[in-house]
Amino acid sequence: xxxxxxxKILFVMDSMNVGGVEKSLISLLLNIDYCKYxxxxxxxxxxxxxxxxxxxxxxxxxxxxxxxxLLLRKNAIFKDLFNSFRFFDKKVAxxxxxxxxxGLFTKNMEMQRQxxxxxxxxxxxxxxxxxxxxIGYHSITTSYMVIDKVNAKKKIGWIHNDYxxxxxxxxxxxxxxxxxxxxxxxSDLCGKGFVCAFPEFEEKIxxxxxxVSPNLIHKMSIENKGFDDEFNGIRIxxxxxxxxxxxxxxxxxxxxxxxxxxxxxxxxxxxGPDEYKxxxxxxxxxxxxxxxxxxxxxxxxxxxxxxNIYAQTSRHEGKPIxxxxxxxxxxxxxxxxxxxxxxxxxxxxxxxxTEKSPEAIAEGLEKYINDRSLGEAFSQILKQKVHxxxxxxxxxxxxxxx
Numbered sequence: 512x513x514x515x516x517x518x519k520i521l522f523v524m525d526s527m528n529v530g531g532v533e534k535s536l537i538s539l540l541l542n543i544d545y546c547k548y549x550x551x552x553x554x555x556x557x558x559x560x561x562x563x564x565x566x567x568x569x570x571x572x573x574x575x576x577x578x579x580x581l582l583l584r585k586n587a588i589f590k591d592l593f594n595s596f597r598f599f600d601k602k603v604a605x606x607x608x609x610x611x612x613x614g615l616f617t618k619n620m621e622m623q624r625q626x627x628x629x630x631x632x633x634x635x636x637x638x639x640x641x642x643x644x645x646i647g648y649h650s651i652t653t654s655y656m657v658i659d660k661v662n663a664k665k666k667i668g669w670i671h672n673d674y675x676x677x678x679x680x681x682x683x684x685x686x687x688x689x690x691x692x693x694x695x696x697x698s699d700l701c702g703k704g705f706v707c708a709f710p711e712f713e714e715k716i717x718x719x720x721x722x723v724s725p726n727l728i729h730k731m732s733i734e735n736k737g738f739d740d741e742f743n744g745i746r747i748x749x750x751x752x753x754x755x756x757x758x759x760x761x762x763x764x765x766x767x768x769x770x771x772x773x774x775x776x777x778x779x780x781x782x783g784p785d786e787y788k789x790x791x792x793x794x795x796x797x798x799x800x801x802x803x804x805x806x807x808x809x810x811x812x813x814x815x816x817x818x819n820i821y822a823q824t825s826r827h828e829g830k831p832i833x834x835x836x837x838x839x840x841x842x843x844x845x846x847x848x849x850x851x852x853x854x855x856x857x858x859x860x861x862x863x864x865t866e867k868s869p870e871a872i873a874e875g876l877e878k879y880i881n882d883r884s885l886g887e888a889f890s891q892i893l894k895q896k897v898h899x900x901x902x903x904x905x906x907x908x909x910x911x912x913x
Contacts (some may be wrong), residue, residue: 517549518911519647521638521661524552527559529781529807530752531832532649532671533723535697537564542722542904548911551640555582555653558560560588560809577634579608581627582652583620583782599634606630612779624652625683632659644911651684658690661873667910673850675704676827688712693910695719698830700851704830719906725839725898732840737813744774746878748818750811751825751834753783753804758847760792760823764869765824765876767796773880777815777822778805817838820879820886824850824872841893843886845875861892 522540527533543550545568552565553572556579565571579587580595580603592611596604610627614620637660645663647654654668668691688694694715696702706713738746747766751842752759759779766777779802793802805814815821821837822845834855837844844862846852856862865875879886 518643519549519551519641521551521553521640521642521657521663522648523646523656523661524554525653526556527554527561527565528752529560529809531721533559533561535671535832536648538722538724539904539907540566540569541724542901544908553638553656555579555656556584561806564809566567571801573782574783575635577636578656580634581624581631583610583614583624583627585620597718603631615873619678622678622680625680628652628655628755629683630715635660638662651679651687654691654694655687657702658687663744665692665911665913667691667695669695669697670701670705671697671829673704673719673827673829674708675699676850681708685709688715691715693717695910696829698851699753700854701829704850717906717910719910720900720903721830721835722900722903723832723835723839723898724901727869728836728839731810732812732816734810735799737817737910742776744776745820746818747775747777747820747822747876748811748815749777749779749781749822749824750815750836751779751781751823753779753781753786753789755785756826756828757781757783758826758867759789761847761867761872762822763789763792763796763798764800765872766802767798768869768873769876769880770798775801777789777819779803779804780805780811780814782807812836812840813844818842820845822872822876822877823847824867826867828852830854835898838893838896839891839898841890843879843889845872845879861889861896 524536551570551572557574561692582593584591588611595607606627610623614623642663644665645657645661646666646667646669647657648669657666688709694712695717696705697720699718702716704716706716751759753759769775793799815837821842823831823834824847826849828849828851830851844856846856846864847867849862851866856864858864863875863878865871
């Protein structure tokens with residue numbers, strides 16, 4: 512390659528829904544030096560509010576319509592199953608049918624996605640273009656795509672979760688991780704969790720934190736009106752996908768405990784497959800006027816700035832970018848003790864970390880409600896912290912250019 516020739520980079524994503532991984536990619540793409548790199552983006556599903564936030568310098572590749580059949584999409588699983596019998600041979604259709612049945616029976620569709628990919632990824636055409644570097648940035652399936660279908664001199668997989676907390680077929684993952692040149696995790700504890708599961712790949716591990724821009728977040732936090740009601744009680748806010756991992760069932764129960772005594776509203780910004788189940792639970796606990804599903808927005812920062820408390824009640828996480836954003840806005844923060852919580856918050860120093868139970872969550876929030884000076888003290892400590900980590904971009908460049 513000539514000295515001044517741009518490197519060709521490919522990122523692979525599941526979707527551009529409103530979520531932490533998608534947000535971290537947008538931050539990365541907004542800061543890349545396009546004088547040095549030509550960037551393509553391949554997305555499994557062309558949906559999500561963040562699609563129109565992709566920088567114009569990025570070439571978004573056409574969708575591959577066959578990939579959806581291997582993803583076992585929860586919101587279209589039976590439609591995709593029916594169409595698989597129309598468009599593919601019996602072997603493919605049977606494997607999809609078998610994966611759906613096993614996934615529903617075992618309540619672990621993720622392991623079935625892994626197995627289905629290994630059996631039927633031949634229905635997806637190889638990408639013709641050659642890249643210098645290809646990066647599976649979203650789910651581990653995007654790394655599978657990079658290994659099996661992309662022609663690249665270097666292949667990188669990005670792991671955003673604590674691997675030890677998810678139920679996956681480790682033998683299948685191991686076979687793919689073995690073929691990656693580098694593996695990135697987003698926090699020290701995520702890296703340790705990965706090495707615990709796969710010690711043989713320790714030399715491949717790189718820690719690169721999600722890039723956040725304090726200036727952008729502060730700017731966006733004053734761009735719109737925010738809450739348009741006249742509520743003057745305690746506002747709690749959570750940014751979370753509506754799924755079991757995020758522990759919103761725990762939040763609903765904690766909210767029900769607090770609502771008996773305090774004038775609160777708990778706003779959830781997000782969407783996801785468990786929306787119906789969670790809304791039903793809210794009705795069962797009688798907190799429809801208190802626990803509020805506020806949908807999705809590209810700019811949650813005005814609401815976050817106006818809230819009294821930020822809460823993340825997850826069962827497991829990698830390094831949630833929403834917590835970094837709440838820290839930038841110096842909000843009093845409550846986290847449950849998912850494995851990587853202490854990577855972001857020092858319990859009792861600049862926030863509160865609780866056990867994963869409704870009672871513990873309610874008790875932690877009650878400390879903030881009853882003692883405003885506690886939250887103010889934590890906020891002052893957060894103001895003194897340097898939150899700008901644009902230097903993480905240099906780690907990305909080093910990885911690409913090695």
